[in-house]
Amino acid sequence: MKKILVTGANGQLGSELLELSSVYPKYEWCFADRTQITLDNLDLLKAQLNETKPDIILNCAAYTAVDKAESEKDLAFTVNHLAVKLIAKYAKDNDVKLIHISTDYVFDGTSSLALNEEAKTNPINIYGASKLAGELACQEENQGSIIIRTSWVYSKFGNNFVKTMQRLMQERESINVVNDQIGSPTYAADLAKAMMDILESERWMPGIYNYSNEGEISWYEFALSIKEFGNYKCKVEGIPSQSYPTPARRPEFSLLDKNKIKTIYNLDVPDYKESLKKMFKRT
Incomplete structure (x- = not known):
């Protein structure tokens, strides 16, 4: 029985994978929070990986406090770059399949067309720079890895835009929301399923993939x-x-732009409204 290690077990994506794991009983699942897989202590991380001995790593853990990262640059880079480099090297050295999660924040936002996997990266904040450094290190250390860039992640678990809006809309008579940042949300349950579809597929095609729900909208x-x-x-x-x-x-x-992941893995990517409705039904 193959063992799947999920890092960031208490995060949105880790929590969705935990819910989904019962559908895949053929795997031995190991859900690790930050005490079990410690991304800000590299010596400890190495020891923990050697002890866990996974066959597959789904690296959902990250430093994601975008604003705080501006004043915690070293910590952001340790978790999002150096720890990813170590995990990628461990996976390569031990013949472990690795899916690593990255972000749309590797881009500068000056495009007017949907960004494909070859689009020029140019992060405009520390968080984005640390995630891009992690992507590059991951590919350098382990050319057999898969990296999935995603955006605007939400779930019934954890802290996210949807849950914040739900709370504020019940507390206040009016709220202001920015209307000039354009992208598409990602329902973490859909992303978790996409990761499992890749694992279950006959094909393991290394490289970078984009995944978010369909739709082009503003936060407003x-x-x-x-x-x-x-x-x-x-x-x-x-x-x-x-x-x-x-x-x-x-x-x-x-x-x-999701064409690559849809074509190679024949994935059906739901519209953002369809997925948002699904989340509301689950809460």
Whole structure:
């Protein structure tokens, strides 16, 4: 029985994989939180990997505090770059399959067309730079690995935009949401299923893939959909990013082109509204 190690077990994607794992009883599942797989202590991480001895690693763990990363650069790079480099090398040396999760924040947001896997990377914040460094290290150490870039992840688990909006829309009479950052949300349950579809496939095609739900929207439009499905009475106003300054800059446009993953793995990628509706039914 092959052992799957899921890092970041308490995160949105790790939690969705835990829910999904019962559908795949042929695997031995090991869900590791930050105490069991410690990404900010590389010596400990190496020992933990040697002890766990997985056959497959789904690396869902990351430093994801985008604004905080601006003042915690070393920690962000340790977790998102150096730990990924170590995991990729371990996977290569021990013939372990690795799927590593990355982000749309590797782009600068100046495109006006959906970004494919060959699009030029140019991160505009520390978080994005640390994730890009992790991608490059992963490919350098382990050319057999698969990297999936995703965007705007949400789930019924953890902290995310959807849950924040649900809370605010119940607490307030009106809220402002930025309307000039364009992309597409990703329901973590869909991404978890896509990862398992890749694992279950006859083909293991290394490289970078994009995955998010279908649709091209702003955060404001996303908030309107949340309002609709939650039947909230709160007034939602669209505002420009400059009216809502944050320590880290965000890409203005980071819509991901999913053609590669759809073609190679024959994946059906749901529309964002379909998936959002699904999440509302589960909560």
